Amino acid sequence: MDVLSDAIGVMRTGRPHSTEIRKRAPWGVRAEPFSGAGFHVVLEGSCWLIPQEGAPIALSAGDVVCLPHGCGHALADSVSTPLANAPSASLPAITPSTDDGEGAATVLLCGAYTLDQTRPHPLFEELPDVIHLPARLGHHRPLHAAVNLLGDEIANPEHGTEAVVSALLDMMLLYILRAWLSSQTGGGWAATLRDPVITAALRHIHQEPARQWTVETLGAKAGLSRAAFSRRFTSLVGKPPLGYLTWWRMTLAAQLLRDSDRPLQAVAQRTGYTSEFAFAKAFKREHGLAPGQFRQQSRR
Template identity: 60%
Template sequence: MDVLSDAVAAMRTGRPHSARRDKYAPWGVRFAAAEEAGFHVVLRGSAWLIPAEGEPMALAPGDVAFLAHGQEHALASGLDVPLHEVRLLPDGTWSTPPPDGARSACADTVTLCGTYRLDRSRAHRLLAELPQVVHLPAKVGTHRSLRAAVELLGLELEEAQPGSAAIVTSLLDTLLLYILRAWWQTEREAGRLRGWSAALADPAISAALRAMHGDPAHPWTVEELGARGGLSRAAFARRFTTLVGEPPLTYLTWWRMTTAGRLLRHDDLPLRRIAQRIGYTSEFAFAKAFKREYGVAPGQYRRGS
């Protein structure tokens, strides 16, 4: 099983949204803090990404900026232009800012922006450890899959065609994984992997994670998980806790409950079947563990109350 894909699926909810914008200098928009994660891509021209904290970043054509934590930020043609507030609408899209500067035959800058709705209560540790801004500069020969996804998404948003709604949603989901993969590869090449991102690069720990994610119903033991990576029980437990931030069986319980929550919200399986899928032979034991984790009974959680 793909742990990175599971980490994203654990907190993704609703449909992602995206828009392609032609910008005419001078222009500037400020995005308020939100639960959503978002990205900005400069397709043509240039822009400044201005985070609430930290130094502004110059974005060139092909650059990708991903903000995983929904913090306030601005995007502008310059550092001294007025910023117009935009707000998040109930459907997950952003309100349209006022018109930019004088229009010409060709826009000064073309941007591609998108948002992903997230359930912060089930935030996976991998995403929680991301920096405030993931900046992926465009470089020849690097992250070719990411560049291809950006180009395809830009084309679909430029002119709606039959099937565009489904294609855009799929491309946005794909783009999110490409962004995270590109960041992880960049950090690994630079020797900067820490915590969860380092766990994915560790053969022994990643083998154990794949096993837990692939079969959460299995009655895993620390010794059995360690054997997956060729480590003794004690050595595996120490390394796993150091990198992941908690003991192996504590993480296994968290993942089981996260999987159960997703099944309750998106599937109509009876509680007995869900309990079996995550390793509980008793529906009562599952309900007790679930309430301890979520604070509500499984049935109440399924109803969204």
């Protein structure tokens, strides 16, 4: 288990999707906010990403841009081009149209990840609205390798393409987040994941959420005294060790209720509760709904 994979896993609510788009200047389209995370990759040509807040961002061939919180934005050949509304507010991707111009061509790979943003992992909460990874020779090689494979697969579909595309999109999101985290020099979760002691403790929590952890046992796994471990963990993670443990258990429980048909007793045991009653009480305190009600509402 690792925190980055788990952070994405508990938020995922469906399969990612993408498509290749070809536009000719002048063109411009506005995408409304959506539930999930979106991305755009410039395969050929250039364009501008225009966020709802902040300055426009010039994109050129090889650039990758991710919108982790599904913020509204626009894409255009020029910041002065009038913008049309995207046909669907739920998708960040632009679609082919018949009213493009006859100017310079731009080829984009656009897509979205369907994520539950109602309870994001704290790592996701720290991400900016827009992550821009400019193309630089020798930088982000795994990400650009995944982009090339994805572009080839979409342009030349064969047997198994659906599964390949889904796997490559998952890889892309992880590589994007890795690249952003590695570029951060301050505190927060970037610093947390660079700390081998706290990372080890987090891995134990994620790997064995049902274990009856104490601050002492987690500190021992990390090789620190109880007091030193508690201070270091709280400073980096933003929650005390047992506070994060409870948060993770309840987040995992919500995913299990939403995505599986496990009986409530099995969900309780998986998240460290020997009693279904104790689990239901803790879950309602955290989510505001009883587990059964939460399961029903999440599937409507």
